[in-house]
Amino acid sequence: MLKKINYGDKEAFAKVLEDRNVSVDPKITMTVLEILQKVKEEKDDALSFYTSKFDGVVIEDILVTQEEMDKAMSLVDDEFISILEDAKRNIELYHKKQLKEGYEIVEADDVYLGQRVLPLQRVGIYVPGGSAAYPSTVLMDVIPAKIANVDEIIMVTPPQKDGSVNPFILASAKVAGVDKIYKVGGAQAIGALAYGTQTIPKVDKVVGPGNVYVAEAKKLVYGQVDIDMIAGPSEILVIADKDANPSFVAADLMSQAEHDTMASSILVTTSEQLVEEVEKELEKQIQELSRTSIMEQSFANYGYVIVASTIEEAIEISNEIAPEHLELMVKNPKDYLPLVRNAGSVFLGYYTCESIGDYFGGTNHVLPTNGTARFYSPLGVDSFMKKSSYLHWSKEALQKEGAKIIRFAKQEGLDAHANAVRVRI
Amino acid sequence: MLKKINYGDKEAFAKVLEDRNVSVDPKITMTVLEILQKVKEEKDDALSFYTSKFDGVVIEDILVTQEEMDKAMSLVDDEFISILEDAKRNIELYHKKQLKEGYEIVEADDVYLGQRVLPLQRVGIYVPGGSAAYPSTVLMDVIPAKIANVDEIIMVTPPQKDGSVNPFILASAKVAGVDKIYKVGGAQAIGALAYGTQTIPKVDKVVGPGNVYVAEAKKLVYGQVDIDMIAGPSEILVIADKDANPSFVAADLMSQAEHDTMASSILVTTSEQLVEEVEKELEKQIQELSRTSIMEQSFANYGYVIVASTIEEAIEISNEIAPEHLELMVKNPKDYLPLVRNAGSVFLGYYTCESIGDYFGGTNHVLPTNGTARFYSPLGVDSFMKKSSYLHWSKEALQKEGAKIIRFAKQEGLDAHANAVRVRI
Structure with a gap:
């Protein structure tokens, strides 16, 4: 159900990175x-x-x-x-x-x-x-x-x-x-x-x-x-090693795909065998769930599988994609966390499915989509606060340092900026 | 040189608050x-x-x-x-x-x-x-x-x-x-x-x-x-009490006005007498500086003076305007800082002219303009960082709490979200 692409094939990989946002009518x-x-x-x-x-x-x-x-x-x-x-x-x-x-x-x-x-x-x-x-x-x-x-x-x-x-x-x-x-x-x-x-x-x-x-x-x-943000369609990238349970992997890819036909689910794995097993699980589980048609369209549109040679390479691929959700279904997942540079939220280990975070785990589920995890953050307390700076200088301080400020202002041709210091000292 | 308006005159005050951004051709x-x-x-x-x-x-x-x-x-x-x-x-x-x-x-x-x-x-x-x-x-x-x-x-x-x-x-x-x-x-x-x-x-x-x-x-x-931001024209609001030196006040208003003809300089004071003295200083100093014509146009466009009955009221006015730069040229300025809710950067006391902060004091001079200090912050280290969350759950934890997550997902009609938990427990 997932399109297989090769990380070495730059053109095919570039397609994965392509902007999924359709422009607004x-x-x-x-x-x-x-x-x-x-x-x-x-x-x-x-x-x-x-x-x-x-x-x-x-x-x-x-x-x-x-x-x-x-x-x-x-x-x-x-x-x-x-x-x-x-x-x-x-x-x-x-x-x-x-x-x-x-x-x-x-x-x-x-x-x-x-x-x-x-x-x-x-x-x-x-x-x-x-x-x-x-x-x-x-x-x-x-x-x-x-x-x-x-x-x-x-x-x-x-x-x-x-x-x-x-x-x-x-x-x-x-x-x-x-x-x-x-x-x-x-x-x-x-x-x-x-x-x-x-x-x-x-x-x-x-x-x-x-x-x-x-x-x-x-x-x-x-x-x-x-x-907050202009949210694009939701996406998940699952990194799985050979010991990952294919049934879990398939279930997690589907949990993203059911959101809408524009949602993207990507599996990156070091195991060719897992790919086959996940495909079988997808065929099986998708029939047992209610939003089958949405999931099928979503996989057809933006479902990918990429085989990586190592977990490190898999994370490199993920960093380029900068997914909203990243699952690390690998042994000792926390060891790999420092390598993850771009991801909205990371789900560690075989048992941490994304839906725990969607509802219950405590992290926020409002996350940067469409590659914007390169520079945006999850919604948080910071999103509802702002900063304001303040500064106090005394006459003595201004007398000591004022000449430097005057020179700086003059260098920029801002005479009245210099004057504001000059009238005070 | 400054247009005098009355805080009680809601229509005139609304004009001060008006968006100064001209729409782009x-x-x-x-x-x-x-x-x-x-x-x-x-x-x-x-x-x-x-x-x-x-x-x-x-x-x-x-x-x-x-x-x-x-x-x-x-x-x-x-x-x-x-x-x-x-x-x-x-x-x-x-x-x-x-x-x-x-x-x-x-x-x-x-x-x-x-x-x-x-x-x-x-x-x-x-x-x-x-x-x-x-x-x-x-x-x-x-x-x-x-x-x-x-x-x-x-x-x-x-x-x-x-x-x-x-x-x-x-x-x-x-x-x-x-x-x-x-x-x-x-x-x-x-x-x-x-x-x-x-x-x-x-x-x-x-x-x-x-x-x-x-x-x-x-x-x-x-x-x-x-x-970072789409910066609008620069602005200063000076709150001055009766002891403020009119020469300093005038110099600071001009240091903003020299930026460009769209810059805004606003004086809010508790002293009618200060207004007169500042006007005199403006007339005098403006002739001694190089960017006279820009300053004159800037004052004519967006230069205002408002008389407030108390410093607290002056700050209330400032909070509504949410200026990029706010000078508190009052006695014991720091006592009033907690009342300031909306301002990019605050300059405290009679000797802290804005140009200290523009060049030298240490605070950032890239600040929210045009009333956006209501929700934006000065440029800072945060502006160059992002956050990423992570979550780990064990099988045991999921077995204990999984049923709640399944119910939540079903409530939202997201069957595959529930399934991702179900296959694991």
């Missing part, structure tokens, strides 16, 4: 620009208009009430609430270690300088509706913002036809600690978060996945507010 | 897209073509040689080299504190998880030529990347008509520790860094200021590589 961009403009100008009226148009429902008050929350909690079984709480505990444990403090340096002559690390004031979380309504993503997006101590966390999510919100989404928002939830989705919700309306306050950052309209809206408001 | 976008496409396809040949076209010079080998470096160093006086080295020492001292380490959490049943903090592998620094060739920016861009331990730091800068590079730029690159310098500028240099050519290797991140073509090229390659 300009018609979608135009539609989104129009929606954003209308939200900017007409605010709440525009939200009502688009909710009625796209979601087919008229909602008087889009703020989710306490009653609605209570009702949602009553619709979700206690077992699932308890699983959400266990997952939350693990995610908190992992993310709390990311909280950073500022620092200060004190020098002679009453000179001091430092950096403060400050939470963003207001953040907006977009949560899709329908079949892509994932409670796990609510936890992954909200918990780091809570730990960062963001003043206010707002969630927006499209209403269902009857005006309600999926109760599992509301329950996960409650467990995660969202402050306010508004029933509005699509590009119009992103516009509301970026510009503010009478009801929805303007935020500093918008995070969360969404359909192509939501993704395009995020791209267009970027700069006006910060955004 | 679509013709420029089209030109830049064409340049990027040609560089992607024709690589080095495209660079030669555009260097000849835009810089009016044909260069055989664009890599700056050791001989050229030696010559540049001989053209720069020892005093300036020594000032560069003093500045470097201060910048290093401040930025070294930003170096972060990863962490690991170890739990029962051989479960462990952690975060690694890794340097980017290759970074490209753009340095403008001509009158905007600032040695200080070379230090500010390169030193944090060096501290982050980036494997390779590449600089690109347009050649002068005679094929050489401004010796002060080369000298500051040498002091900062740039690995390689290529004589190519404009949008074509950004394309070369993003896609790679036969001569210039592809990088992970592009930083540095440039003209409108360079800025547009950075925006267009963003996602393919990371970028």
Whole structure:
């Protein structure tokens, strides 16, 4: 089911590295620009208009009430609430270690300088509706913002036809600690978060996945507010040695492929025999699962297998691909971790399947896709904080060093910069 | 010279907050897209073509040689080299504190998880030529990347008509520790860094200021590589109490205004009398400086004064504006620092003029502009590092917790995610 390619065949390998992002249809961009403009100008009226148009429902008050929350909690079984709480505990444990403090340096002559690390004031979380309504993503997006101590966390999510919100989404928002939830989705919700309306306050950052309209809206408001990322299709790269269980390998490749037909699953192994066994397992297991057709298309589009001569070479291949998820299904996996330069999240050993991290292990599942692990990081507490520097110089310090600053400013032809020092000394 | 506005007049104040970014002429976008496409396809040949076209010079080998470096160093006086080295020492001292380490959490049943903090592998620094060739920016861009331990730091800068590079730029690159310098500028240099050519290797991140073509090229390659920011015009907000020296206040407002006619200088003060005195000083000092016309236009466009009733209110105003530079020219400035939520860099007290930070104090001068201090940070060591998470679970741990993960996956309709756990337990 997987296309076999040779690492030595540079042309074939270059194809694997190719950008999987299809460019956005300009018609979608135009539609989104129009929606954003209308939200900017007409605010709440525009939200009502688009909710009625796209979601087919008229909602008087889009703020989710306490009653609605209570009702949602009553619709979700206690077992699932308890699983959400266990997952939350693990995610908190992992993310709390990311909280950073500022620092200060004190020098002679009453000179001091430092950096403060400050939470963003207001953040907006977009949560899709329908079949892509994932409670796990609510936890992954909200918990780091809570730990960062963001003043206010707002969630927006499209209403269902009857005006309600999926109760599992509301329950996960409650467990995660969202402050306010508004029933509005699509590009119009992103516009509301970026510009503010009478009801929805303007935020500093918008995070969360969404359909192509939501993704395009995020791209267009970027700069006006910060955004998490423009997520591409999901991907996994599994490095497996000869002792890896082919059934596990096949299962993990499929767990990625089921996301969508653009998802990519790549096996890199040192064992030719494993390749055959994994193929057999894929044929077998794929028939037993529900999203068979999506998986088949995904494998046909972006499923690859590459045979490497050593684990070190396999990691070299992975570093070039810079996968979102990397599984090291090898003996003594931690020995190889220092060689991994580019990967969003690494799953170590034969028993750490990616789905542990997707839901429960504690690491974040919002990760850089499409080769951007070369320079981007997983979502984390840092994503909801910013830094601000400060500096204090005394008259004495300026008298000692001022001439150097004056020379530097003059060298750059910035006379008034020099003057600001000159008037003081 | 400054337009007086009232904080209570919401409409007038909203004007101050207005986006100062003029939208980019679509013709420029089209030109830049064409340049990027040609560089992607024709690589080095495209660079030669555009260097000849835009810089009016044909260069055989664009890599700056050791001989050229030696010559540049001989053209720069020892005093300036020594000032560069003093500045470097201060910048290093401040930025070294930003170096972060990863962490690991170890739990029962051989479960462990952690975060690694890794340097980017290759970074490209753009340095403008001509009158905007600032040695200080070379230090500010390169030193944090060096501290982050980036494997390779590449600089690109347009050649002068005679094929050489401004010796002060080369000298500051040498002091900062740039690995390689290529004589190519404009949008074509950004394309070369993003896609790679036969001569210039592809990088992970592009930083540095440039003209409108360079800025547009950075925006267009963003996602393919990371970028630092799309910098808007520079800005300063000075909060001054009645004891502030009007001559100092005026000098600092002018040091911002001289950058360009789009720069913004805002004075917020609790003293009506100070406003009058500052105006007098502005009238006087502006005639004694060289960039008078730029400053006059800048003040006319975006120069404001706002009278606040208290220092606390002045800071509230500043928090709404979120200035790139904030000066607190007040008594006991550090007492007020915790109230400052949104500012790129804060200059404390009567003697800490912004130009100390621009050149010499140690804090970075690459700062978020145009209100983006609400969510962006100064350039720093973090800007050249990324994070990668890892997770290890044992069979025992999965046997204990697997059922929860299966339920979670099923709740989200992701059958193959559940299957990856099921096959293991």
